[in-house]
Amino acid sequence: MKQRFTWLGLLLVLASTALIFVTAKREEIECLEHFGDAYREYMRRTRRFIPFLL
Numbered sequence: 001m002k003q004r005f006t007w008l009g010l011l012l013v014l015a016s017t018a019l020i021f022v023t024a025k026r027e028e029i030e031c032l033e034h035f036g037d038a039y040r041e042y043m044r045r046t047r048r049f050i051p052f053l054l
Contacts, residue, residue: 024048
């Protein structure tokens with residue numbers, strides 16, 4: 001079965017990507033509130049999604 005480009009598919013990919021970023025940012029805020037400077041240091045040493053890339 002051949003896959004084809006659709007605008008709906010693109011919209012779903014963009015929406016899910018945006019929601020993942022929003023969720024990650026909200027989680028970081030919660031972790032900063034709970035763990036404080038220890039989490040801030042952790043954030044400085046690591047990447048959000050893929051090590052060494054994102």
